[in-house]
Amino acid sequence: MRGLSILSLIIFCLSAGSALAAEYKIGFFNMAVVIRDSDAYKAKLAEFQKEFDAEDKRLQKQGGDLQKKINDFQIQQQALSPKAREERELDLSRQKRDLDDKMGMYLRRRGEAEKRAQEEINNVIVYAASEYGKREKFSFVLEQNTAGVVWMMDSLDLTKQVLEESNKVWKARPKEVFGQQGQ
Numbered sequence: 711m712r713g714l715s716i717l718s719l720i721i722f723c724l725s726a727g728s729a730l731a732a733e734y735k736i737g738f739f740n741m742a743v744v745i746r747d748s749d750a751y752k753a754k755l756a757e758f759q760k761e762f763d764a765e766d767k768r769l770q771k772q773g774g775d776l777q778k779k780i781n782d783f784q785i786q787q788q789a790l791s792p793k794a795r796e797e798r799e800l801d802l803s804r805q806k807r808d809l810d811d812k813m814g815m816y817l818r819r820r821g822e823a824e825k826r827a828q829e830e831i832n833n834v835i836v837y838a839a840s841e842y843g844k845r846e847k848f849s850f851v852l853e854q855n856t857a858g859v860v861w862m863m864d865s866l867d868l869t870k871q872v873l874e875e876s877n878k879v880w881k882a883r884p885k886e887v888f889g890q891q892g893q
Contacts, residue, residue: 735847737868738854739839741832744873750834750880754827762820769813776805837887838875842868 745751780802787795843851851868852859879887 734849736850736852736866737843737846737848738852738857738859738862738866739868739872741835741853741855743869744835744876745831747873748831748835748880749877750831753880754831758823758827761823762816765816769809769816772809772812776802776809779805833887834879835872835876837884838879839868839872841879842871842875846871 783798783802787798790798839851839853842848851872854862854867
């Protein structure tokens with residue numbers, strides 16, 4: 711809704727006359743493209759993979775091993791005494807519950823890490839877009855997908871410039887984006 715309000719304001723200003731429209735310098739960028747191609751995304755992806763790939767593989771292996779035990783039990787259960795069968799079922803249920811708990815904790819940690827990484831990348835890009843817009847004296851710099859842009863002139867597309875600026879910001883790590891520690 712906010713994107714439509716801004717876009718409506720821009721359209722009104724542009725339609726108010728060429729003299730008024732000439733006062734506005736407007737640019738758009740594609741956030742998804744900037745995220746995908748940014749150094750920040752690539753660095754966070756590598757960091758994410760380093761942190762979670764080994765644990766992901768370990769949990770998948772544990773799940774495969776447990777499934778093998780369950781399959782073996784299904785084949786062997788007829789040969790077991792009722793007491794041995796019940797004990798084995800309880801043991802497998804406990805193992806499954808433990809694995810489910812580990813998986814749940816892992817997925818929560820992973821989700822929280824993804825959210826933090828996404829917020830950091832978004833902060834870098836928004837900061838870069840605003841800094842670029844200020845430096846180049848734009849009246850508006852909008853993210854084209856949330857602004858509801860269906861078509862625009864190529865000259866209004868700032869995606870490449872915002873990407874370059876984002877990479878500079880990521881490398882410089884200004885306090886305005888990364889806080890006192892500069893991460």
